[in-house]
Amino acid sequence: xxxxxxxxxxxxxxxxxxxxxxxxxxxxxxxxxxxxxxxxxxxxxxxxxxxxxxxxxxxxxxxxxxxxxxxxxxxxxxxxxxxxxxxxxxxxxxxxxxxxxxxxxxxxxxxxxxxxxxxxxxxxxxxxxxxxxxxxxxxxxxxxxxxxxxxxxxxxxxxxxxxxxxxxxxxxxxxxxxxxxxxxxxxxxxxxxxxxxxxxxxxxxxxxxxxxxxxxxxxxxxxxxxxxxxxxxxxxxxxxxxxxxxxxxxxxxxxxxxxxxxxxxxxxxxxxxxxxxxxxxxxxxxxxxxxxxxxxxxxxxxxxxxxxxxxxxxxxxxxxxxxxxxxxxxxxxxxxxxxxxxxxxxxxxxxxxxxxxxxxxxxxxxxxxxxxxxxxxxxxxxxxxxxxxxxxxxxxxxxxxxxxxxxxxxxxxxxxxxxxxxxxxxxxxxxxxxxxxxxxxxxxxxxxxxxxxxx
Amino acid sequence: xxxxxxxxxxxxxxxxxxxxxxxxxxxxxxxxxxxxxxxxxxxxxxxxxxxxxxxxxxxxxxxxxxxxxxxxxxxxxxxxxxxxxxxxxxxxxxxxxxxxxxxxxxxxxxxxxxxxxxxxxxxxxxxxxxxxxxxxxxxxxxxxxxxxxxxxxxxxxxxxxxxxxxxxxxxxxxxxxxxxxxxxxxxxxxxxxxxxxxxxxxxxxxxxxxxxxxxxxxxxxxxxxxxxxxxxxxxxxxxxxxxxxxxxxxxxxxxxxxxxxxxxxxxxxxxxxxxxxxxxxxxxxxxxxxxxxxxxxxxxxxxxxxxxxxxxxxxxxxxxxxxxxxxxxxxxxxxxxxxxxxxxxxxxxxxxxxxxxxxxxxxxxxxxxxxxxxxxxxxxxxxxxxxxxxxxxxxxxxxxxxxxxxxxxxxxxxxxxxxxxxxxxxxxxxxxxxxxxxxxxxxxxxxxxxxxxxxxxxxxxxxxxxxxxxxxxxxxxxxxxxxxxxxxxxx
Numbered sequence: 008x009x010x011x012x013x014x015x016x017x018x019x020x021x022x023x024x025x026x027x028x029x030x031x032x033x034x035x036x037x038x039x040x041x042x043x044x045x046x047x048x049x050x051x052x053x054x055x056x057x058x059x060x061x062x063x064x065x066x067x068x069x070x071x072x073x074x075x076x077x078x079x080x081x082x083x084x085x086x087x088x089x090x091x092x093x094x095x096x097x098x099x100x101x102x103x104x105x106x107x108x109x110x111x112x113x114x115x116x117x118x119x120x121x122x123x124x125x126x127x128x129x130x131x132x133x134x135x136x137x138x139x140x141x142x143x144x145x146x147x148x149x150x151x152x153x154x155x156x157x158x159x160x161x162x163x164x165x166x167x168x169x170x171x172x173x174x175x176x177x178x179x180x181x182x183x184x185x186x187x188x189x190x191x192x193x194x195x196x197x198x199x200x201x202x203x204x205x206x207x208x209x210x211x212x213x214x215x216x217x218x219x220x221x222x223x224x225x226x227x228x229x230x231x232x233x234x235x236x237x238x239x240x241x242x243x244x245x246x247x248x249x250x251x252x253x254x255x256x257x258x259x260x261x262x263x264x265x266x267x268x269x270x271x272x273x274x275x276x277x278x279x280x281x282x283x284x285x286x287x288x289x290x291x292x293x294x295x296x297x298x299x300x301x302x303x304x305x306x307x308x309x310x311x312x313x314x315x316x317x318x319x320x321x322x323x324x325x326x327x328x329x330x331x332x333x334x335x336x337x338x339x340x341x342x343x344x345x346x347x348x349x350x351x352x353x354x355x356x357x358x359x360x361x362x363x364x365x366x367x368x369x370x371x372x373x374x375x376x377x378x379x380x381x382x383x384x385x386x387x388x389x390x391x392x393x394x395x396x397x398x399x400x401x402x403x404x405x406x407x408x409x410x411x412x413x414x415x416x417x418x419x420x421x422x423x424x425x426x427x428x429x430x431x432x433x434x435x436x437x438x439x440x441x442x443x444x445x446x447x448x449x450x451x452x453x454x455x456x457x458x459x460x461x462x
Numbered sequence: 463x464x465x466x467x468x469x470x471x472x473x474x475x476x477x478x479x480x481x482x483x484x485x486x487x488x489x490x491x492x493x494x495x496x497x498x499x500x501x502x503x504x505x506x507x508x509x510x511x512x513x514x515x516x517x518x519x520x521x522x523x524x525x526x527x528x529x530x531x532x533x534x535x536x537x538x539x540x541x542x543x544x545x546x547x548x549x550x551x552x553x554x555x556x557x558x559x560x561x562x563x564x565x566x567x568x569x570x571x572x573x574x575x576x577x578x579x580x581x582x583x584x585x586x587x588x589x590x591x592x593x594x595x596x597x598x599x600x601x602x603x604x605x606x607x608x609x610x611x612x613x614x615x616x617x618x619x620x621x622x623x624x625x626x627x628x629x630x631x632x633x634x635x636x637x638x639x640x641x642x643x644x645x646x647x648x649x650x651x652x653x654x655x656x657x658x659x660x661x662x663x664x665x666x667x668x669x670x671x672x673x674x675x676x677x678x679x680x681x682x683x684x685x686x687x688x689x690x691x692x693x694x695x696x697x698x699x700x701x702x703x704x705x706x707x708x709x710x711x712x713x714x715x716x717x718x719x720x721x722x723x724x725x726x727x728x729x730x731x732x733x734x735x736x737x738x739x740x741x742x743x744x745x746x747x748x749x750x751x752x753x754x755x756x757x758x759x760x761x762x763x764x765x766x767x768x769x770x771x772x773x774x775x776x777x778x779x780x781x782x783x784x785x786x787x788x789x790x791x792x793x794x795x796x797x798x799x800x801x802x803x804x805x806x807x808x809x810x811x812x813x814x815x816x817x818x819x820x821x822x823x824x825x826x827x828x829x830x831x832x833x834x835x836x837x838x839x840x841x842x843x844x845x846x847x848x849x850x851x852x853x854x855x856x857x858x859x860x861x862x863x864x865x866x867x868x869x870x871x872x873x874x875x876x877x878x879x880x881x882x883x884x885x886x887x888x889x890x891x892x893x894x895x896x897x898x899x900x901x902x903x904x905x906x907x908x909x910x911x912x913x914x915x916x917x918x919x920x921x922x923x924x925x926x927x928x929x930x931x932x933x934x935x936x937x938x939x940x941x942x943x944x945x946x947x948x949x950x951x952x953x
Contacts, residue, residue, distance in 0.1 A: 250466040250470060253463070290499065290501065303499075303501060307496055307499065307501070307502040307504055309488050310488060310496030310497045311493075311496075322504075323503075323504050323507060352478050356475065360474065363467065363471045366467055367464050367468065367471075372463060375463050375464075379470055383473075383474060386474040386478070389477075390477040390478075390480070393481050394481060394484070397484045398484070399480065
């Protein structure tokens with residue numbers, strides 16, 4: 008399957024080169040081989056350190072990552088020589104992304120090697136929680152020179168030449184924390200409060216963590232103007248709570264809280280109002296600064312691509328701002344058409360559901376919770392970004408896992424995959440042979456005992 | 463914990479299905495709305511990126527070519543001898559759209575025309591890019607060049623249209639000042655913008671307008687041939703007598719003079735024949751003639767020559783030539799000499815000359831002689847099409863003979879040796895202040911008179927280099943004669 012994914016990606020790369028440059032170079036073979044080599048190493052790492060891991064997850068990731076690389080390269084070609092209004096020129100990023108992929112895969116292998124059992128993580132739950140919270144809030148509270156506001160969102164940390172989005176890592180850290188926390192305090196949350204409208208309401212004091220999460224989500228939205236991360240974060244917490252307690256009441260409460268928060272944010276903040284207005288009628292706000300231009304271009308691209316697509320390298324991604332990050336799925340939808348776009352979504356679905364499958368069959372609660380959370384996080388993130396790109400929901404600005412350009416996102420997602428693989432490996436590993444039962448005395452030698460009648 | 467996990471799995475699948483559903487809506491069901499949104503430049507850009515067909519003139523010389531480039535648009539449109547042919551070819555600009563033949567034959571040139579369907583299908587199967595068909599024009603490169611040179615030599619603003627009377631083929635269509643469409647077709651957005659600014663700037667004479675089809679001018683005395691045709695159809699002859707007075711009062715007024723050129727009487731007697739009146743271009747006689755024919759017959763005759771035909775396409779769209787309201791007899795007098803509200807395009811006036819030359823049969827004027835596939839195999843050929851019978855052959859002959867007398871009577875230089883020409887000049891006043899405005903100089907003609915092969919209309923705006931003293935004979939006629947000579951000399 009991995010070889011198949013590699014073949015597909017190389018083919019895609021060839022098409023891009025053909026359409027863009029009208030010539031093929033040996034470069035393609037090298038790139039294809041390098042890609043195959045990288046993932047062969049990843050595959051060996053999985054075989055070595057997590058031999059029972061789900062076999063479908065890594066090829067899905069490889070395909071997504073490879074497609075992302077091809078499209079990022081393709082956008083580089085389209086933007087080549089573009090001079091921006093401030094005089095700077097387009098900086099090709101595909102090579103950087105290849106480096107990030109390599110680093111990501113290293114991190115992936117390291118996670119598998121040094122984390123032979125995911126339950127170890129549960130022990131450091133609070134540490135992770137604190138680290139995650141700090142990472143999440145850091146760019147919001149730090150001054151502008153190390154945490155600059157880019158495209159209206161304050162989610163980056165700039166350290167020398169590198170910019171990091173700590174929020175991407177915070178996502179995983181906090182998930183580990185919540186899973187550990189919920190498992191240890193599970194009984195507390197299942198204690199019934201009053202019954203109301205046929206639901207068991209949790210006791211008021213148990214709502215603490217939920218309110219805390221809500222508070223963090225709102226803070227992210229306000230301080231960092233990052234609607235997507237806020238929504239993603241809150242959604243994950245809700246799902247973890249729901250899975251841990253098996254109570255729909257949490258979901259209802261949480262959705263209610265979030266809706267309330269969202270409405271208030273909409274009333275108070277112009278950047279939220281802009282997003283909603285752009286979503287309602289992008290064309291009407293086409294020429295407005297910060298208006299519907301981007302989402303309109305995305306829809307134009309998708310619609311012009313139609314069913315079959317324009318063909319790789321034959322679309323016009325240069326017309327969509329941020330084409331290689333948040334709007335990369337729009338480029339894929341334009342060039343590969345509805346067919347390719349649907350396939351992409353299905354790959355995400357297979358990936359997330361296989362992850363969830365591992366979570367369902369793993370035997371420990373922490374693993375279940377963490378695995379379910381991770382799988383849901385991927386799917387929900389795809390929903391938020393693709394929904395935004397296709398005008399299903401307001402655009403909130405978030406990366407597409409494995410596709411979008413960006414080191415932080417890629418690294419964090421590779422750690423996420425490693426964790427999912429670790430959990431699925433634990434789930435699929437054969438049961439250790441049961442301890443040999445003590446030799447039973449022969450039937451004749453047994454005493455007569457009183458047996459309970461089968462019910 | 464497995465039940466809620468399964469439910470979460472369901473929720474995940476629902477999310478993906480929602481996304482798929484929405485993608486179906488955007489990309490398949492509702493796709494056309496987004497695709498055709500005027501803000502969406504993608505379809506347009508794709509068209510530009512396709513190898514566009516060539517435009518050639520009658521002898522096969524390419525006037526609109528394509529050159530492969532290394533940039534995103536892939537093919538650059540280039541125009542050879544741009545300014546000479548610009549009024550016909552028009553321009554193809556990413557920013558400013560298309561005009562002229564580039565617009566009229568756009569579907570064919572960009573390869574989406576139905577006539578290219580079979581080739582498109584085969585291109586789809588073989589995986590090659592669809593290519594546009596080629597357009598071969600009726601223009602004669604020599605005639606076109608001479609006409610352009612004649613107008614530009616003295617910096618005239620004006621137009622020349624030449625038609626082959628027997629078929630309606632347009633042999634030349636020139637409009638000056640012209641422009642170089644290469645600059646608008648440039649792939650450099652700044653170059654396009656600079657060119658556009660310059661070409662649309664006030665005081666630069668509107669070079670983007672094709673005066674041959676879009677310019678509406680009072681025809682002046684050239685319209686007298688239509689009045690004469692109406693009178694002939696009404697049973698009058700070339701010897702029918704009309705007033706020879708130098709000036710008359712417009713009917714219904716006491717003090718509104720209606721003079722001949724310079725107020726001179728048309729002849730020594732009280733009356734003159736229609737033939738003399740036409741040869742000397744006497745206004746009083748033709749005012750009287752128009753009044754005798756009457757508004758309805760004059761209108762009918764004009765329509766037979768092509769007035770009020772709003773559907774005329776060559777295939778460039780042509781402004782409709784009109785007579786105006788003609789509310790009273792005074793207006794009829796003035797309309798009879800091509801003034802008041804009568805407005806014609808140079809193409810219309812050339813069509814009048816060609817119709818008379820063709821024995822009264824009006825042919826559909828056309829610019830596209832052949833449509834060729836990308837492989838240069840002909841797909842479609844234009845057949846000459848008779849639109850109307852404007853005059854009987856006999857009457858057309860009488861009018862021709864009178865126009866020969868008119869040519870003999872006309873001054874100006876460049877008379878053709880050995881070739882008999884039938885013509886009519888016009889010096890059309892225009893604007894509010896007639897005595898201050900320089901008149902437009904007209905000349906319509908065909909030759910050889912007995913067996914016409916070319917009919918032309920020439921207009922030079924605002925008297926050309928002669929100013930207030932300009933006449934059609936002095937300014938426009940030499941140009942017309944040179945153009946006809948260029949065509950006939952080669953045969």
